[in-house]
Amino acid sequence: AQSVTQPDIHITVSEGASLELRCNYSYGATPYLFWYVQSPGQGLQLLLKYFSGDTLVQGIKGFEAEFKRSQSSFNLRKPSVHWSDAAEYFCAVGAPGGSNYKLTFGKGTLLTVNP
Amino acid sequence: AAGVIQSPRHLIKEKRETATLKCYPIPRHDTVYWYQQGPGQDPQFLISFYEKMQSDKGSIPDRFSAQQFSDYHSELNMSSLELGDSALYFCASSSEAGVDLTGTDTQYFGPGTRLTVL
Numbered sequence: 001a002q003s004v005t006q007p008d009i010h011i012t013v014s015e016g017a018s019l020e021l022r023c024n025y026s027y028g029a030t031p032y033l034f035w036y037v038q039s040p041g042q043g044l045q046l047l048l049k050y051f052s053g054d055t056l057v058q059g060i061k062g063f064e065a066e067f068k069r070s071q072s073s074f075n076l077r078k079p080s081v082h083w084s085d086a087a088e089y090f091c092a093v094g095a096p097g098g099s100n101y102k103l104t105f106g107k108g109t110l111l112t113v114n115p
Numbered sequence: 116a117a118g119v120i121q122s123p124r125h126l127i128k129e130k131r132e133t134a135t136l137k138c139y140p141i142p143r144h145d146t147v148y149w150y151q152q153g154p155g156q157d158p159q160f161l162i163s164f165y166e167k168m169q170s171d172k173g174s175i176p177d178r179f180s181a182q183q184f185s186d187y188h189s190e191l192n193m194s195s196l197e198l199g200d201s202a203l204y205f206c207a208s209s210s211e212a213g214v215d216l217t218g219t220d221t222q223y224f225g226p227g228t229r230l231t232v233l
Contacts (some may be wrong), residue, residue: 051220
């Protein structure tokens, strides 16, 4: 069974500081990996995804993530955080093999941005 | 680009009532997923459909049922509602081929339906 761990429940950073959100997964092979962002009361917006190939993926809003097979990790990074980045971030995994797969989410990391 | 549409956006029901949530996938997406997100929780997979057939099932109560119709929209039917069913219900859609600006196999989420059971 696939699982996702996001070790940090809540992170606070200052605006303009760099950010790294951690994500570790458990799966027998290389899974599909995703980061979604959710603002309060809103839906889930896809930031970026990894299916295969280049292990450093670029997403929207200046985010990037690096897949490290040896560490079973897919950490999300941003060099300079903006106040509008305050939200909850979910890492998710899916089992590859077609368009039909369920996503398993981590518990989420709540990001607070101080002015 | 068109997104996933869910209706209604908000729904208030009494215990033991029934509710029907609707999901309209991105045009030409053939796969629909339903997820439930309780307060302060991560989304949990309920059920999915591919080409109008149920393709996978998660932690969906027996009181819930769902189907995908010929136009690919999907409905989640919930009966004998309980207080614990209060949650945000998301629908997501995907396409194996990838269409328009949507990536292959990527799940795109709707805004959710917030169900409150009193």
